[in-house]
Amino acid sequence: MTAHPRQLLLRKYDVPGPRYTSYPTVPYWTGQPTASEWLDSLARPPAGAAIYVHIPFCESLCTYCGCNTRITRNHELGHRYVDVVLQEWELYRRRLSPENRWPLAELHFGGGTPTFLEPPQLRRLAAGILAGVQVTPDVELSLEADPRVTTREHLAALAELGFNRLSLGIQDFDPKVQEIVHRVQTEEQVHAVVQHARELGYRSVNFDLIYGLPFQTETSIRDTAAAVTRLSPDRIAFYAYAHVPWIKPQQRRFTEADLPAGESKRHLYEVGRALLEGGGFREIGMDHFAKESDSLWQAAQEGRLHRNFMGYTARPVWPQVGLGVSAIGDSWTHFAQNEKVLEPYMTRVLSAELPVVRGHLLTPEDLVLRQHILNLMTRFATRWDRPELRTPFLDTAWARLAELAEDGLLELTDAGCDVTPLGRAFLRNICMALDARLARQTPPEKLFSRAV
Numbered sequence: 308m309t310a311h312p313r314q315l316l317l318r319k320y321d322v323p324g325p326r327y328t329s330y331p332t333v334p335y336w337t338g339q340p341t342a343s344e345w346l347d348s349l350a351r352p353p354a355g356a357a358i359y360v361h362i363p364f365c366e367s368l369c370t371y372c373g374c375n376t377r378i379t380r381n382h383e384l385g386h387r388y389v390d391v392v393l394q395e396w397e398l399y400r401r402r403l404s405p406e407n408r409w410p411l412a413e414l415h416f417g418g419g420t421p422t423f424l425e426p427p428q429l430r431r432l433a434a435g436i437l438a439g440v441q442v443t444p445d446v447e448l449s450l451e452a453d454p455r456v457t458t459r460e461h462l463a464a465l466a467e468l469g470f471n472r473l474s475l476g477i478q479d480f481d482p483k484v485q486e487i488v489h490r491v492q493t494e495e496q497v498h499a500v501v502q503h504a505r506e507l508g509y510r511s512v513n514f515d516l517i518y519g520l521p522f523q524t525e526t527s528i529r530d531t532a533a534a535v536t537r538l539s540p541d542r543i544a545f546y547a548y549a550h551v552p553w554i555k556p557q558q559r560r561f562t563e564a565d566l567p568a569g570e571s572k573r574h575l576y577e578v579g580r581a582l583l584e585g586g587g588f589r590e591i592g593m594d595h596f597a598k599e600s601d602s603l604w605q606a607a608q609e610g611r612l613h614r615n616f617m618g619y620t621a622r623p624v625w626p627q628v629g630l631g632v633s634a635i636g637d638s639w640t641h642f643a644q645n646e647k648v649l650e651p652y653m654t655r656v657l658s659a660e661l662p663v664v665r666g667h668l669l670t671p672e673d674l675v676l677r678q679h680i681l682n683l684m685t686r687f688a689t690r691w692d693r694p695e696l697r698t699p700f701l702d703t704a705w706a707r708l709a710e711l712a713e714d715g716l717l718e719l720t721d722a723g724c725d726v727t728p729l730g731r732a733f734l735r736n737i738c739m740a741l742d743a744r745l746a747r748q749t750p751p752e753k754l755f756s757r758a759v
């Protein structure tokens with residue numbers, strides 16, 4: 308095996324590619340399941356289900372943002388939105404037959420910014436969903452929050468209902484980077500929110516960081532990593548900046564010349580990783596870190612790590628129901644996404660309709676490949692040594708897998724493949740080799756950010 312120098316590999320594999328929060332990836336979904344098909348697919352053994360609630364509001368727009376947001380300072384809209392989401396949940400409750408009603412294992416508030424909602428509204432939303440629902444003994448209740456708008460009262464309102472996990476958007480602490488991405492927040496602000504969370508009993512605090520933002524340098528990454536180590540979260544998501552200005556025009560507010568790309572972008576990750584590891588964090592999955600005391604690290608050690616639309620989780624939970632504008636549900640055999648624009652979403656729910664706008668019914672091939680891609684993303688390895696783990700596309704993919712192996716990124720055998728330490732930086736490229744839908748149809752337009 309001849310391993311190319313790493314820089315050549317970074318050049319070779321720096322191509323647009325999906326992030327694989329699902330397989331098939333969203334642009335390749337081929338249909339719209341009817342409400343009854345979707346509801347039927349939710350029937351699972353009653354081990355526990357997850358609910359994701361999307362709260363799209365933010366008071367100001369960060370220029371790098373790729374999320375589904377509605378920028379407003381009108382908090383009255385938040386009140387109405389809570390009514391509508393609770394109504395959507397009621398539609399599910401009414402339509403799911405009693406034997407399909409599962410205990411709740413996870414409830415996650417994401418966004419946008421859930422703490423845009425005022426504390427009583429946040430509490431009303433959580434209490435309304437939890438009312439009358441049986442929860443598993445180890446239920447995880449979590450929220451995403453922006454430290455600039457999150458008060459002790461927000462965290463207390465949810466802690467009283469049992470919320471125990473908090474994820475904070477940090478991104479970067481460098482003032483020059485913060486200014487150009489229109490997101491100025493100090494270490495003191497973040498410290499105060501972390502302190503409140505600890506005092507209120509939140510047992511896991513995550514920080515979101517991004518590498519590849521405009522004006523980031525090795526020095527700014529070093530300073531950010533040092534501040535993060537001082538603030539001592541339990542988990543870190545260290546995301547590669549996804550630059551998709553043709554989808555998110557606010558990303559045109561800086562020029563591409565200001566963006567670290569390719570090798571220099573990866574270098575920022577490597578610098579950050581070394582410092583975070585020195586600060587007591589362990590790398591798990593793709594771009595994620597956890598302290599050894601955190602359940603995500605334990606799950607990774609025991610091969611239980613899982614990944615869904617919200618990122619890495621410590622266990623698989625099915626089905627996942629998405630509530631709110633643009634939210635995605637996943638029953639393993641079906642995906643369903645809600646209306647992506649606020650007004651049609653609200654109108655459909657108010658007309659007592661499930662607001663699903665598109666989705667996908669997975670084919671037998673999709674199901675096999677989905678499992679392999681999930682295995683690679685969570686365990687850096689997969690096996691196809693049993694007939695039910697095989698599909699004819701694996702033969703088609705063989706040449707591409709062999710090339711990855713030739714480049715030193717994979718160890719490939721008839722029984723499966725293992726990602727090498729060098730290959731970890733190219734995990735998205737490796738998953739692309741198993742993506743039958745991408746292989747059969749090059750996306751018609753620019754869709755994906757770069758894989759490296």
Ligand SMILES: C[S@@+](CC[C@H](N)C(=O)[O-])C[C@H]1O[C@@H](n2cnc3c(N)ncnc32)[C@H](O)[C@@H]1O
Nearest residue numbers: 371372373418419451452453476515546548549
């Ligand atoms: C919904 S936000 C987190 C909560 C809150 N809105 C905040 O920003 O503090 C989700 C996370 O997605 C990440 N993100 C957003 N746009 C991104 C992009 N273009 N590339 C990579 N990560 C991005 C950021 O790290 C952000 O914290």
Ligand code: SF4
Nearest residue numbers: 365368369372374419
């Ligand atoms: S990063 Fe968070 S706060 Fe900023 S616009 Fe996106 S969702 Fe809103």
